[in-house]
Amino acid sequence: MIKLKISLIPVTKYSVGVSAPKEKRTVFYSGLYRKNKFIPPSTIKGLLRSAAVQVEGDRSCEFKISKKLLEMGESNSVNEGESGGIPSNCGDLQNVLEGNMEVHGKVKSMVDEILRTLTIPCRVCRVFGNSRMRGKARIVFPNLRDSIVGPYVLPIGQSMPRRTFSIRDVKDLQFSYELAQNKEQRNPDGILRVEATDATIEFFVICEDEECKELVKEAVKLIDQGLIRLGRYKSRGFGILKANIEEIRD
Numbered sequence: 560m561i562k563l564k565i566s567l568i569p570v571t572k573y574s575v576g577v578s579a580p581k582e583k584r585t586v587f588y589s590g591l592y593r594k595n596k597f598i599p600p601s602t603i604k605g606l607l608r609s610a611a612v613q614v615e616g617d618r619s620c621e622f623k624i625s626k627k628l629l630e631m632g633e634s635n636s637v638n639e640g641e642s643g644g645i646p647s648n649c650g651d652l653q654n655v656l657e658g659n660m661e662v663h664g665k666v667k668s669m670v671d672e673i674l675r676t677l678t679i680p681c682r683v684c685r686v687f688g689n690s691r692m693r694g695k696a697r698i699v700f701p702n703l704r705d706s707i708v709g710p711y712v713l714p715i716g717q718s719m720p721r722r723t724f725s726i727r728d729v730k731d732l733q734f735s736y737e738l739a740q741n742k743e744q745r746n747p748d749g750i751l752r753v754e755a756t757d758a759t760i761e762f763f764v765i766c767e768d769e770e771c772k773e774l775v776k777e778a779v780k781l782i783d784q785g786l787i788r789l790g791r792y793k794s795r796g797f798g799i800l801k802a803n804i805e806e807i808r809d
């Protein structure tokens with residue numbers, strides 16, 4: 560077993576939250592009992608997985624399927640009409656191969672092509688798992704209730720306050736601060752209230768082998784470069800992180 564310690568240090572605040580339309584604000588995730596605000600482990604796994612998909616590009620099932628669907632221009636219309644599903648990962652592709660999943664008529668040839676050109680399960684699925692298999696990476700939080708959050712106010716139509724990010728870290732990234740002009744979603748004072756935090760996140764990834772370690776390391780590199788961000792309102796500059804990874808030898 561390989562033990563990796565990962566620290567995510569916010570450059571800008573992040574909000575791992577849900578919309579509360581009645582309160583007209585976004586509240587930080589607090590689970591079922593609403594006692595403590597915290598980051599669900601699935602969110603962290605999702606962050607690492609998204610980064611890993613970008614690392615692998617065309618060699619990953621998700622990247623390849625999304626790209627093909629975009630090329631087809633069918634991503635919105637395939638759900639209508641004919642029966643059958645659209646595979647979303649190597650688990651589904653395996654089910655198609657074994658005759659356990661019916662493919663939607665419009666995407667049949669696309670799925671055939673993917674099966675010819677993709678080695679399944681891909682590295683992302685081998686490491687992070689999919690609907691059919693357990694992955695080789697396990698995420699362990701030292702303390703789930705670490706995150707202390709306070710309300711953070713994002714004024715509509717204005718950029719985030721400068722102090723929340725360093726220009727050097729975001730020089731090549733562009734953000735949109737336009738919010739939807741939906742009066743129902745707005746507070747009378749024109750402010751969207753977002754609960755966000757700049758608490759550092761620390762967790763461990765327990766890897767079964769070197770392949771897992773290498774992919775997680777590369778994924779962390781992309782997060783560190785600001786290419787993969789955490790939580791909501793990413794296009795407004797939230798969720799940019801610096802990321803450290805170290806191997807722990809007991």
Ligand SMILES: [Zn+2]
Binds near residue numbers: 619684
């Ligand atoms: Zn896959």
